[in-house]
Amino acid sequence: MLVVMEKGTSEEKIQAAINAIKKRGYTARPIPGGDRVSIGILHNKGSVDATHFLGLGGVKEVIPVTKPYKLVSREFKQKNTHIKVGDAVFGNGSFPVIAGPCAVESETQVLSIAKSVKNAGAKLFRGGAFKPRTSPYSFQGLGKIGLVFLAKVREETGLPIVTEVMDVENFNLVEEYTDIIQIGTRNMQNFSLLRCAGKSDRPVILKRGMSATLQEWLMAAEYIMEEGNNNVILCERGIRTFVRHSRNTLDLSVVAAAKKESHLPIIIDPSHAAGVRDQVISLACASAALGADGVMIEVHNNPEEAMSDGAQSLYPDQFVKVMEKMNAIHAIVRK
Amino acid sequence: MLVVMEKGTSEEKIQAAINAIKKRGYTARPIPGGDRVSIGILHNKGSVDATHFLGLGGVKEVIPVTKPYKLVSREFKQKNTHIKVGDAVFGNGSFPVIAGPCAVESETQVLSIAKSVKNAGAKLFRGGAFKPRTSPYSFQGLGKIGLVFLAKVREETGLPIVTEVMDVENFNLVEEYTDIIQIGTRNMQNFSLLRCAGKSDRPVILKRGMSATLQEWLMAAEYIMEEGNNNVILCERGIRTFVRHSRNTLDLSVVAAAKKESHLPIIIDPSHAAGVRDQVISLACASAALGADGVMIEVHNNPEEAMSDGAQSLYPDQFVKVMEKMNAIHAIVRK
């Protein structure tokens, strides 16, 4: 951390800042520049809280240098983490696809969709039994019976299941039925839930919060890893911006940035970012071109009558075509 | 809701859209314009899910007209909701001030600060016992013992207590000690926690999510009210923008907008928005000028050694001056 002093600050203030740094247990090294003095904070274990020094007299700015994360960091572990679930591996250069409807609506529905996405090459099945909805009056998911239907899908198709857990209360229940635990956008900083997921032996898909920086996202993963669960898959699903032509703005540059900072695999959910079908197709192809570790796509056998998010769900035959394109693109990029 | 068809769409597609609307149980009224046909969805109870119709053939756009909230809406209840806690009333045109440190650090600390803010005119005391921290390695709060210290503050000063609850697990514990339950930014869409707060008889301060629209925020309040708790105080604390000179951007226009849409009181937290002390003072005065229903301000007796957010905490003597200014400004604006 670099504590930058104002131009012409008095010696007393500089000394006071140095003392404050030492009082917190750190080493302080003054670096006189041409115009001003900066003080480096050295030999700190882990990152330093900038707010401790920002308000001191004569301090102009406090600039973090060390990143606050440890276990998620590529400096901590250089090799990519590989997470194997069923036939799929996330992080080894392959491109597994997770597909299924937004919400589990009925046994027939999930079985029908699961068979068609499996035929098209999907490696895992997704579907929400507990749905986080902006409105208390919207369909909230089937709950436990939805999980039972998902288990039926696994039984009949062999596809591992990805489903969301919304709270600590239902954690054990969801964990029992699912192969990968999904933590949604709105819960990215639900620290109690993160800790709970950190104690599980199931891999976790951690969706990026709607306005989370890469650093905050990695820190959320750190909460999970710090409890002992190393199998975290990051999932970019679009951020909130001023843009109105799509529901969210898919931040594709985060893939390269996350891979630079962290060893964790990162996948993309183009469906929630787009909000409309025609954007999903092109964003899915872009995701394959980008070097992501997989995608998660919503598919529905009857989007017109879907109970939620019909407009962004692909028709099964669209999914077949997207799979072909994504696989061909992935083969080119992987070379 | 208005379903706008593309220019020159065929009669069949228009009829199909009308049928899809009717199938969902709504009344459809086509409105031929000069260029294109739009279809009004009428006599719907509550709002309509736009995604149901967005993906239909020939549909260009779906425009919501009715707002999705009910109980929080000023159309539902015209008069301002007044929420009385101790000597303070939120929503009746007065300007109660909540003050205290970011985190409870010790009994001495909270008692010392509480006495000074009470003398300066604060009506409630705030302090965090459970702290949501971006990093698992940061100070997470004192937990239960922090709540005990807060109870001591109430006992000795008579000030009602505001403290944050982070999860359902600790809800009953926090509820037992606090007078107002605070739900933080990161939990604004933790729907399980909102429902839990809806069953409590304590008033709730609901902080706005970092990138929540007014509508999403009011829908979160709707979750609480729908469970039976009508005493929700909205709290603006800054939104995430591209700006780097402050931690968040305080969205002051939301006060007038929220008061137009809803009968709920709305207060402002300038401390978290600013992140640095000098901005807090001017934003607090602006909050008073704006017609907000109160403010929540961080004050620390020894910010240099605060365990969190020292840089944004006011010194007690600064707080005295801000109180004077805010009260004088409020008197002018209230006229």
Added chain:
Amino acid sequence: MLVVMEKGTSEEKIQAAINAIKKRGYTARPIPGGDRVSIGILHNKGSVDATHFLGLGGVKEVIPVTKPYKLVSREFKQKNTHIKVGDAVFGNGSFPVIAGPCAVESETQVLSIAKSVKNAGAKLFRGGAFKPRTSPYSFQGLGKIGLVFLAKVREETGLPIVTEVMDVENFNLVEEYTDIIQIGTRNMQNFSLLRCAGKSDRPVILKRGMSATLQEWLMAAEYIMEEGNNNVILCERGIRTFVRHSRNTLDLSVVAAAKKESHLPIIIDPSHAAGVRDQVISLACASAALGADGVMIEVHNNPEEAMSDGAQSLYPDQFVKVMEKMNAIHAIVRK
């Protein structure tokens, strides 16, 4: 346009709003819903200014339905516009690549880069002679002599030239030397410059403003087309968001959205969005996968000593590899 009245508004206010609409020369049609009255504004030629009605008594909201653009609109012209420059065609399903350095630095530099990008398959050469720089103290470009060097590139390699014009003063000068006129991000709403470009017979690359909505961007293109120049190529180059791991956030969903709204070709500049080389490569591949009408990429023969934006410029051998990948991906997507 839909003028939504407040619930329970008086008949007088509704009538007054109807009269205000008529006074402006439009047809007003009241649409009684269950809860409230809305008034449709019909048979308007072109779009209606919402601010005319937003402040009227009893008006809750004004919702635009018709889009304000005409000439750029796909409703106005259904077929894709094809723009041919040299061997390249923008908008016909091909994927022309524009490459070159950020700034023209010397004749040797541009000739060297031009030859290598031509060999790799680039169809046009880019390079800035007039550089818009945030700081008056940064290198502002070589000016006219830079244009002369660019002309030399065309002469020696046959590649058409793309270079930026910054103001009306230098318009004729730049126009004389370039094949495509580029209007930069900061000038997207420099209406005098847009009108000037509209009178030129050169195609125009119109970069998206840093925080421009799709509608504002298309309206800027409308300014050019309204003056008679139909050859406008839209160029997405990243928008400003809260994100800090890349200079800007490339908004890839805008490609599908722009193609839905407009017949104009749209290309992508991944270099300025990323700001760092490793992100440029993956975003360029994603651009090809997305169905964009081309890309513009910065390449430098000696990025370490580049006078501007060295960090985001590809090395020539990286460019060769990206070209191969982009072409292979484009072939898949085009099918």
Added chain:
Amino acid sequence: MLVVMEKGTSEEKIQAAINAIKKRGYTARPIPGGDRVSIGILHNKGSVDATHFLGLGGVKEVIPVTKPYKLVSREFKQKNTHIKVGDAVFGNGSFPVIAGPCAVESETQVLSIAKSVKNAGAKLFRGGAFKPRTSPYSFQGLGKIGLVFLAKVREETGLPIVTEVMDVENFNLVEEYTDIIQIGTRNMQNFSLLRCAGKSDRPVILKRGMSATLQEWLMAAEYIMEEGNNNVILCERGIRTFVRHSRNTLDLSVVAAAKKESHLPIIIDPSHAAGVRDQVISLACASAALGADGVMIEVHNNPEEAMSDGAQSLYPDQFVKVMEKMNAIHAIVRK
């Protein structure tokens, strides 16, 4: 500037980075930390372009320390700049108010509004003769005749005039008629126009770009000052965010931040930020409370029939009341 090397980077790469720094003419000082080496760039005159070093091998991050602005900086000139125009002074602790319609529509209109705002205490008159409009089909202002009407206002009321200049072509014309030159949001980085304004002897109101950081805004002012014009008044008018309940989000924390960085006066335009009248009133009061150096407010004698932005214009009697409140609030804050 601090060049942060990756953990475990080789000695060769560190030396290469040091050499690259020296080659650009700077002093390089390596600062070994616990985990990694950083290299300080010292004794640079002016700021250093980060992109020069960001792409070098082994470089993880480049962190600017020195700010790139000089003349606008408070480190360069400690005392507030005072700008006197007519009876008004910007920057001396007073609170001058600029008022008038969005657009000049007729001589009668401007004279009528000017008299009423003067009576209410406004010190300057604003009105647009050249209007930057998103659509080429919207009213573009009266042009020169509008300037003549503004001159008439000055003649009859004695109020100095503020009006916008949109391009270099009309600069001399506008300059001839106006007392303060306004440069609008969309032109904040129209560097040719900034340079032109820098050669004028008229004070300049420089509106903040819609997504400009404080640093970019100050650099735009630096362009003006660098040409010799020291009389620059910054004007915050709202930034673009995800928010939809107001046209823009007024960034009030920028006032304290700008005053810390710069000696230039800063005023606020609440009208354009809000877009609707009821928000304007409360934001104007907040601006007075904040310690801004003035405000600019839109007032119209007949907003229902205004040719632009009627919804955000105050009625003359509303303006009277806002003036009273703002003055009273300013008196409190100034103490």
